[in-house]
Amino acid sequence: MTDAPASSAIREAVSQRLAKRHRAEKRFRAYGVGAIALAVIFLAILLGSIGFQSLGAFTMNTLTLPVTINERQADPRGDGTEESLRRGNYNAIIQDGLRAQFPSVDDRAELRDLFGLYNGVNSASLMRKVVANPSLVGGTTDFTLPLSDDVDLYLKGITVSERFAGRQGALDVVVSDQTVRLESAEPAFADFLTVMRDELIRRADEAAANASRLESAAGAAATRDEREALLSQSRRQAALSVSLRERAEAQGDVVLGTDTPALFLQAEGGVIQVRSVSRDGRIAVGETLLPLQAEGPITAWTEWAVETPSNARRISDRRMVYARALEDRDMVRSGFNTILFTNADSRAPELAGVLGAMIGSILTMLVTMVLAVPIGVGTAIYLEEFAPKNRLTNFIEVNINNLAAVPSIVFGLLGLAIFINLFGLPRSAPLVGGMVLALMTLPTVIISSRAALRAVPPSIREAALGVGASRTQAVFHHVLPLAMPGILTGSIIGLAQALGETAPLLMIGMVAFIADPPTLGLSGFLEPSTVMPVQIYLWSGAAERAFEMRTAAAIITLLSLMIMFNAAAIYLRRRFERRW
Amino acid sequence: MADDTNTSANGRTVYHANRHAHPVKVAAAGVDVSYGDKQALHGVTLDIPDRAVTAFIGPSGCGKSTFLRCINRMNDTIETARVSGSITIDGEEVNDRGVDPVILRARVGMVFQKPNPFPKSIYDNVAYGPRIHGLSNSRDELDSIVENSLKKAGLWAEVSDRLHTPGTALSGGQQQRLVIARAIAVNPEVILMDEPCSALDPIATAKIEELIDELRENYCLIIVTHSMAQAARVSQMTAFFHLGHLVEYGPTEEIFTNPTDRRTQDYITGRFG
Ligand SMILES: Nc1ncnc2c1ncn2[C@@H]1O[C@H](COP(=O)(O)OP(=O)(O)OP(=O)(O)O)[C@@H](O)[C@H]1O
Ligand SMILES: [Mg+2]
Numbered sequence: 140m141t142d143a144p145a146s147s148a149i150r151e152a153v154s155q156r157l158a159k160r161h162r163a164e165k166r167f168r169a170y171g172v173g174a175i176a177l178a179v180i181f182l183a184i185l186l187g188s189i190g191f192q193s194l195g196a197f198t199m200n201t202l203t204l205p206v207t208i209n210e211r212q213a214d215p216r217g218d219g220t221e222e223s224l225r226r227g228n229y230n231a232i233i234q235d236g237l238r239a240q241f242p243s244v245d246d247r248a249e250l251r252d253l254f255g256l257y258n259g260v261n262s263a264s265l266m267r268k269v270v271a272n273p274s275l276v277g278g279t280t281d282f283t284l285p286l287s288d289d290v291d292l293y294l295k296g297i298t299v300s301e302r303f304a305g306r307q308g309a310l311d312v313v314v315s316d317q318t319v320r321l322e323s324a325e326p327a328f329a330d331f332l333t334v335m336r337d338e339l340i341r342r343a344d345e346a347a348a349n350a351s352r353l354e355s356a357a358g359a360a361a362t363r364d365e366r367e368a369l370l371s372q373s374r375r376q377a378a379l380s381v382s383l384r385e386r387a388e389a390q391g392d393v394v395l396g397t398d399t400p401a402l403f404l405q406a407e408g409g410v411i412q413v414r415s416v417s418r419d420g421r422i423a424v425g426e427t428l429l430p431l432q433a434e435g436p437i438t439a440w441t442e443w444a445v446e447t448p449s450n451a452r453r454i455s456d457r458r459m460v461y462a463r464a465l466e467d468r469d470m471v472r473s474g475f476n477t478i479l480f481t482n483a484d485s486r487a488p489e490l491a492g493v494l495g496a497m498i499g500s501i502l503t504m505l506v507t508m509v510l511a512v513p514i515g516v517g518t519a520i521y522l523e524e525f526a527p528k529n530r531l532t533n534f535i536e537v538n539i540n541n542l543a544a545v546p547s548i549v550f551g552l553l554g555l556a557i558f559i560n561l562f563g564l565p566r567s568a569p570l571v572g573g574m575v576l577a578l579m580t581l582p583t584v585i586i587s588s589r590a591a592l593r594a595v596p597p598s599i600r601e602a603a604l605g606v607g608a609s610r611t612q613a614v615f616h617h618v619l620p621l622a623m624p625g626i627l628t629g630s631i632i633g634l635a636q637a638l639g640e641t642a643p644l645l646m647i648g649m650v651a652f653i654a655d656p657p658t659l660g661l662s663g664f665l666e667p668s669t670v671m672p673v674q675i676y677l678w679s680g681a682a683e684r685a686f687e688m689r690t691a692a693a694i695i696t697l698l699s700l701m702i703m704f705n706a707a708a709i710y711l712r713r714r715f716e717r718r719w
Numbered sequence: 720m721a722d723d724t725n726t727s728a729n730g731r732t733v734y735h736a737n738r739h740a741h742p743v744k745v746a747a748a749g750v751d752v753s754y755g756d757k758q759a760l761h762g763v764t765l766d767i768p769d770r771a772v773t774a775f776i777g778p779s780g781c782g783k784s785t786f787l788r789c790i791n792r793m794n795d796t797i798e799t800a801r802v803s804g805s806i807t808i809d810g811e812e813v814n815d816r817g818v819d820p821v822i823l824r825a826r827v828g829m830v831f832q833k834p835n836p837f838p839k840s841i842y843d844n845v846a847y848g849p850r851i852h853g854l855s856n857s858r859d860e861l862d863s864i865v866e867n868s869l870k871k872a873g874l875w876a877e878v879s880d881r882l883h884t885p886g887t888a889l890s891g892g893q894q895q896r897l898v899i900a901r902a903i904a905v906n907p908e909v910i911l912m913d914e915p916c917s918a919l920d921p922i923a924t925a926k927i928e929e930l931i932d933e934l935r936e937n938y939c940l941i942i943v944t945h946s947m948a949q950a951a952r953v954s955q956m957t958a959f960f961h962l963g964h965l966v967e968y969g970p971t972e973e974i975f976t977n978p979t980d981r982r983t984q985d986y987i988t989g990r991f992g
Binding site: 527596598599601604605606607608612616617 | 828
């Protein structure tokens with residue numbers, strides 16, 4: 140009873156400390172949750188942006204064109220043999236098919252725009268189709284081919300901003316040799332003039348903002364030369380802003396050029412491109428791109444305003460018109476981009492795919508797996524279970540740990556010097572790539588396998604030895620199966636790392652442009668090929684917007700591949716764990 | 720006190736007259752063990768009779784386990800351990816280079832302080848030894864070995880209907896009996912038990928003790944224990960170790976009723992250790 144006050148004081152002190160400890164614990168948990176939330180957010184942003192980027196690459200627009208396979212072009216020797224069929228001029232056949240769609244097109248420049256709708260490489264696939272089925276010769280058949288990347292992106296609405304508006308009214312059409320004059324009692328083109336004016340003013344404002352930004356940058360410039368360069372740029376922008384504003388406010392006819400929005404009129408199955416509009420919006424002068432099917436005044440038309448000026452887009456006015464015309468005739472289909480998964484690399488973005496890189500990756504990973512896993516696990520078992528602990532094994536152990544920290548490009552140099560220059564193995568081959576990556580992966584596999592072996596309780600070894608198992612039996616019957624999940628995890632992590640590795644493969648030439656996928660078989664190991672991450676690297680350097688999207692799509696594909704890989708690993712691990 | 724230290728330094732051991740009827744199974748002479756620079760056992764010499772239970776007692780760290788592990792050469796697995804002196808089983812030298820520890824361990828089974836069943840089925844735990852030694856020619860034979868071993872270990876009634884469930888899912892006492900069954904299954908001549916009941920409750924302990932008493936009929940049993948009562952209950956011979964020396968060795972009743980050395984007296988009356 141006498142020590143009651145003392146004990147209550149202790150209790151109080153303890154409860155105070157306890158409150159502090161609880162707070163510390165809560166704080167720590169909050170940090171943990173915060174860190175995870177942050178990681179999840181960044182991951183979501185990363186995946187979201189890549190996924191969004193790649194969207195355009197997972198669909199494609201194909202053109203289904205009726206082509207006439209005439210004997211003269213397809214079968215130059217006239218004997219119907221495969222050899223003769225292979226010599227045919229299939230590009231001419233496709234070109235004739237397109238010309239048949241647009242009989243009015245005959246001028247050289249116009250034809251260039253028309254034939255630019257597709258890539259000439261597609262003639263090879265028509266050739267294969269005919270060779271596979273020679274009875275097509277002499278008849279007409281539907282041939283489906285991907286539209287070229289510029290057209291594809293345009294039709295997806297990614298590169299060009301435009302709007303269509305249906306109009307009613309009365310337009311008189313006056314045709315005089317090259318030009319067409321459209322007249323209306325109402326200000327039929329007033330809307331477009333507003334668009335035009337808004338666009339010019341927007342760009343004038345932009346130029347003015349640029350000018351002031353450059354001027355303030357000039358004020359902070361370090362050297363005189365730099366300041367003067369910036370000032371002159373600023374003056375140019377200011378002048379541009381003034382001239383744009385003048386154009387927006389100018390009286391007289393509004394002239395449409397390569398630096399202004401473009402205006403087309405779709406009516407009666409034809410298309411007229413407007414070159415100038417009178418200030419009051421009543422009269423437009425232009426030229427016929429596709430002939431109208433009827434004469435006389437137009438009562439209903441579609442006003443097709445393209446806000447992106449032609450010098451800011453890769454697709455020309457006429458090619459846009461041809462593409463839309465084909466679309467209106469229901470010959471263009473948008474569907475899943477199978478080419479991305481059935482083709483190897485190509486210079487033409489619409490024909491480029493990841494198949495070659497995927498097969499290359501599979502072959503390379505096979506080599507890496509076959510080399511790194513058995514050697515790595517074997518080394519780990521020997522070092523952990525059998526090797527005597529002496530200077531030599533210590534030295535080896537330290538160096539294995541060092542190897543894990545060696546930059547991967549060094550392994551590439553080693554591969555180049557030894558496998559290619561010394562052993563004379565072919566460059567760019569999955570065999571060499573796999574060997575280099577195996578070297579790189581070995582330390583990871585060894586270290587993680589050793590950790591897994593060490594984690595097996597020694598009592599299991601003693602139990603096995605105690606009933607008279609030899610060391611080898613103890614290891615292979617008891618220790619190894621228990622360490623298997625850990626070994627698998629380590630190996631998979633190592634292999635996944637190798638799957639995403641680029642640098643060492645650049646050194647051994649797996650960065651080459653390879654248009655034919657390697658054979659998915661024994662001979663494929665020596666054929667030149669590339670791998671997924673290198674393909675991504677190659678595409679990311681390409682200028683075309685379509686390649687940019689394909690880069691994102693390839694990243695998504697690689698990530699899916701890795702997720703599949705890891706899922707398989709987790710599944711395997713579960714199976715191993717369940718056996719115990 | 721000075722006299723005591725002298726005895727230790729000389730390694731002089733008090734041996735009581737052995738009135739035991741059974742022949743000597745394990746004989747140790749001048750066994751020294753050191754771990755690196757540290758000597759853990761100093762010239763241990765004793766004869767262990769067959770078909771009897773010999774208990775090793777002594778304070779913690781005195782070298783009981785170390786000596787036990789010499790008998791089946793488990794010390795080989797410790798890098799730093801150096802064993803010298805002679806240990807014979809039925810007159811055969813254990814430490815000879817020519818002796819394969821694998822064969823030795825089949826003759827000398829061991830039960831560890833903490834039950835350590837393999838993370839496999841009960842059946843596989845018991846069948847593992849016979850399998851690797853090729854003791855059975857057929858599935859039926861193996862089945863009967865497993866059954867007999869489990870019966871001898873007093874576990875059969877409890878597990879006969881779930882032989883294929885994991886051995887690690889048994890209770891601590893059952894696991895210890897499983898481990899004993901595993902040791903018996905290879906039909907050893909000597910069974911070493913390092914504190915087999917240290918993790919068990921009194922009921923499980925009683926079962927194991929009963930089992931040890933039964934096994935005495937056929938085996939040479941050597942058991943390390945920290946419980947004086949247990950040593951008194953189950954053993955016929957008792958050896959008292961202290962700081963790496965075998966201090967006193969003789970029939971259990973004599974050690975407990977009439978200890979000669981002061982340290983033995985102090986230890987069994989609970990004055991130290
Ligand atoms: N693997 C080892 N490495 C180094 N020293 C060891 C090793 N094992 C035991 N020792 C030392 O040898 C001495 C005897 O140990 P041992 O395990 O034989 O004691 P014990 O009598 O079994 O004790 P306990 O009753 O606590 O189990 C101790 O001083 C211990 O520190
Ligand atoms: Mg011990």
